[in-house]
Amino acid sequence: MxxxxxxxxxxxxxxxxxxxxxxxxxxxxxxxxxxxxxxxxxxxxxxNSSARALKTNRTYNIGVLFVDEAQSGLTHEYFSHVLDSFKVTAEQNGYDITFISRHNVRNSMSYLEHSRYRGVDGVVIACVDFHDSEVIELVSSELPVVTIDYTFNNRIAVISDNIKGMKDLITYIYDMGHRKIAYIHGADSAVTQNRVGSYYKTLESLGIAVPDEYVKEGIYHDTESSAILTRELLNLKERPTCIIYPDDFSCIGGINIIKEKGLKIPEDISVVGYDGLRLSQVLDPKLTTLKQDTKSLGMLAAEKLIHLIEKPKTAVIERIVVEGEVLKGGSVSKIG
The missing domain is CATH 1.10.260.40 (lambda repressor-like DNA-binding domains)
Structure with missing residues (x-):
C-alpha cells in the first residue's frame, strides 16, 4: 500500500x-x-479511512434507519426516491451511507447499538414506528439525528406538507363537482393524522358533512387492503363518487376491484392517489395525485444532517416543510 x-x-x-x-x-x-x-x-x-477518522474524529459515514410496515424495503418507490436524493447529496459532500437495523447477523443490537457499532457520524430516520422505544432511544442519544416526515421537539425534521397537500387535492376534487368524497387512509402515524385532519377540515370548510362509512383505515403501499376497503365503499347504498387512496401504489388494488365490478374510471367513479409516483402517470387513465417533492426532501435532510455533524454549534433545531403539487390526471370526472 x-x-x-x-x-x-x-x-x-x-x-x-x-x-x-x-x-x-x-x-x-x-x-x-x-x-x-x-x-x-x-x-x-x-x-486510509481509519486514519482519517482518528485525525478528524469523524468516519464520514451516515446511518439510514428505514423500516416500512409493508416490508417493501427499497422497492417502496416514494421512499426510495427520497433516500436516493439523500444518498446523492451525502456522497457529494464526501459521506458514505450505512443502513441501520436492530438485527445484526452476529448479534441482536438496538438501533443505537448498531449505529455505534458502525461508527456512523449521524443518522437519518424515515418511515419507522416513531413510537418504538428503540427509535426514541436513538433520538434521545448524543448522535446527530434528522427525521423525515416526523417531528421530535429536540431534533431537526424535514417533512412533506401533508396538510396543504390534502387540502389542495380535495379542493381540486370539489371544483370538479364532487361532494361524496371517501378516503382510505394509511395506518396511524403523524403523516396519517395530518392528512385525515386536513381531509375533515377542508370538507367542513366547503360545507360538506362526511359519513363515517366514507373513511376507512388501510395500509400504506398495500394493494390488498385497498381492494377490500374499495369493495366495502362500492357496496354502500349511497356510494361515493370519488375515492382518495393512501398512496399511488395502493390505489391499484382499488382500481382492480372497480374494474372487476364492470365500472369505468372516471365515468362511473373517480379515484385519486398520493405521492406522484411514475407508475401513476402510466396508468390509463393517468392518475390524479399529489406529487411529493422527493428530491428536495432527501437533499434537505442530507444537508441539515451534515451541517449538524460538521457545525453543531451553529445548527438550529427546525422543522423544514416541503410542498407538493397536484397532478391533474384523467381519473377524476367533471360532475355537473
Missing part, C-alpha cells in the same frame, strides 16, 4: 507538504499541489 512517505520521497518534499497538498490546503503553491496530487494518483495512493 502506497503511503504519504512514499509520495514524499518520489516528489522530493516533506510528508507534511504531501499531507497539505492532498487535503487541499492553501499554504502551498498550486503547481506543487497539482504535482503531488498527480504523483499520488499515478502511484495508486488512496487515503
Amino acid at each position: 502506497v503511503s504519504m512517505k512514499d509520495i514524499s520521497l518520489k516528489c522530493g518534499v516533506s510528508v507534511a507538504t504531501v499531507s497539505k497538498a492532498l487535503n487541499n490546503h492553501s499554504d502551498i503553491g498550486e503547481s506543487t499541489k497539482e504535482y503531488i496530487k498527480k504523483t499520488a494518483k499515478e502511484m495508486g495512493y488512496f487515503p
Whole structure:
C-alpha cells in the first residue's frame, strides 16, 4: 500500500507538504499541489479511512434507519426516491451511507447499538414506528439525528406538507363537482393524522358533512387492503363518487376491484392517489395525485444532517416543510 512517505520521497518534499497538498490546503503553491496530487494518483495512493477518522474524529459515514410496515424495503418507490436524493447529496459532500437495523447477523443490537457499532457520524430516520422505544432511544442519544416526515421537539425534521397537500387535492376534487368524497387512509402515524385532519377540515370548510362509512383505515403501499376497503365503499347504498387512496401504489388494488365490478374510471367513479409516483402517470387513465417533492426532501435532510455533524454549534433545531403539487390526471370526472 502506497503511503504519504512514499509520495514524499518520489516528489522530493516533506510528508507534511504531501499531507497539505492532498487535503487541499492553501499554504502551498498550486503547481506543487497539482504535482503531488498527480504523483499520488499515478502511484495508486488512496487515503486510509481509519486514519482519517482518528485525525478528524469523524468516519464520514451516515446511518439510514428505514423500516416500512409493508416490508417493501427499497422497492417502496416514494421512499426510495427520497433516500436516493439523500444518498446523492451525502456522497457529494464526501459521506458514505450505512443502513441501520436492530438485527445484526452476529448479534441482536438496538438501533443505537448498531449505529455505534458502525461508527456512523449521524443518522437519518424515515418511515419507522416513531413510537418504538428503540427509535426514541436513538433520538434521545448524543448522535446527530434528522427525521423525515416526523417531528421530535429536540431534533431537526424535514417533512412533506401533508396538510396543504390534502387540502389542495380535495379542493381540486370539489371544483370538479364532487361532494361524496371517501378516503382510505394509511395506518396511524403523524403523516396519517395530518392528512385525515386536513381531509375533515377542508370538507367542513366547503360545507360538506362526511359519513363515517366514507373513511376507512388501510395500509400504506398495500394493494390488498385497498381492494377490500374499495369493495366495502362500492357496496354502500349511497356510494361515493370519488375515492382518495393512501398512496399511488395502493390505489391499484382499488382500481382492480372497480374494474372487476364492470365500472369505468372516471365515468362511473373517480379515484385519486398520493405521492406522484411514475407508475401513476402510466396508468390509463393517468392518475390524479399529489406529487411529493422527493428530491428536495432527501437533499434537505442530507444537508441539515451534515451541517449538524460538521457545525453543531451553529445548527438550529427546525422543522423544514416541503410542498407538493397536484397532478391533474384523467381519473377524476367533471360532475355537473
